[in-house]
Amino acid sequence: MRIVIVGNSTAAVGAIEGIRLFDQKSEIIVIANEEAHTYSRPLISYLLEGKTDLQRMKYRPDDFYERHNVTALLGQTVTAVDAGAHELTLAAGGKVPYDKLVWAAGSRPFIPPVQGLDSAPYYTFQSLADAEKLASALSPDSRVLIIGAGLIGLKCAEGIAGRCARITIADIAPRILPSILDEEGAALVQAHAEKHGIRFHLGNAVQSVDGNTARLADGTALDYDILVVASGVKPNLEPLTAIGAKAGRGILTDANGLTSLPDIYAAGDVAESLDITDGLSRILAILPGAYQQGKAAGKAIAGFPVPFDEAMPVNSLGLFGLHMGTAGVAKGESTVTQTDADYRRFFFADGKLVGFILIGDLHRAGIYTALVRAKIPLDTVQFDPQKPALAAFAPAARQKMINGENA
């Protein structure tokens, strides 16, 4: 059997490792448009910050492809998929036949319709090449404007803060990190970033750029030297939707990663998953989920399907030394505790913990994540919003958790 994986990042690695758990024989070919050995995308900000380097940011060791008997066709772009003929077309010419295909092609930066942007030079911040281009453009005198106060924009700001004179972030949203934080939490993190010199214009979209000046919705004119567009991402799904793959914002799959097309699986940023905390299908775009989706697809292809049926949002993020961790949904009944260094908000529904936002102290926070994931009724545990502990569980349940089924 020949398995072709399009993409060379988290979901692709998950698929390779999932396949090779059971199947050492099938041919695996990885095709990716980037030339680089598999690397951790979220580390590009740490690279610019000097907290990692090109060797250490490799997502798997140098011998990964060799050890997993994978042929890597790097620097190749797939332009079309023929599901009937089981064949891919490469941009460089040539066809690659497959028996099973894993589409893990990820996403690309979304460029918002800002007037003047089509003729103004700008940078994006998603790939290693993006980071290297941005780094070489920066100088200690640079005034940087970042469009987008989400994860990518803020991590970019942190990464380059020591390499430029000034960073301003503008976003149409009224608060930073709107996808993971509530209003109060966002205000705290914003104040922390401001202490590190970041300036914000929120609820204030960049309407046009001209020369080296951006004009905001409220009329403010901002001069800049370097413009970074960090307004989110778009999934690279077109070659699949072009041949009729069912899709919402992302490709739809079952819990084994199988799309609506025969022998074609999808995983990672390109695919939706069913969020168990709210029952909705969406692109979660988190690294752990991408790996688990990819691995599930790999296991299914190898003939040992183990459905991935526990997808949920979990985000952990440090920003200028301040850590935050969030999981599940952020709506409904909630409790908040706040001290100088610590913000903790928990969301409840039907007697269960359904989500949380922690800023500051993340000690043992995974115990809360487990309560959300396993949907444990809180009348069976002693839930403590200050101190997550396994002591919260009833002794029998605790013994089973800690020592396993046979305890």
Add this chain to the structure above:
Amino acid sequence: MKRITVHEEWCLGCHLCEYYCAFANSGGDDMADALRGVAIRPRIAVEDAENDVHFAVSCRHCATPRCAEGCITGALSVVDGVIRLDADKCVGCYTCILLCPYGCITPSEGKPIQKCELCLNNSAGAPLCVQKCPNRAIVLEEGAVPCAL
């Protein structure tokens, strides 16, 4: 594969395992010297519950480890059934802390995080908490794979 199991009915709550863990990972060869005046940061933690119940928790080395699967850098990986940390690759994003259902990965001093590696990463060579538990509440045995929550 051998893994640590803990028996809360035998745990005295003495917390000695925490001190031996800190010593094993201190790099020192004298316990008193290594721990004198130090706020210890052990990789095993004793929880003291109601009704005089105590139990120690350290990495379960899960068969399908959420921490390693979710690690954004590849710093956490499974080597011969043991979840090992390559601290050099870790950037301290704490994703693993948010994913571990046992609360067994913690921030560290000098490097971003720490976790139990069954003393394979230090000179003890085999879990010192197991060797030194006075009531054999912490044992290394062939065990069932824990069911992570």
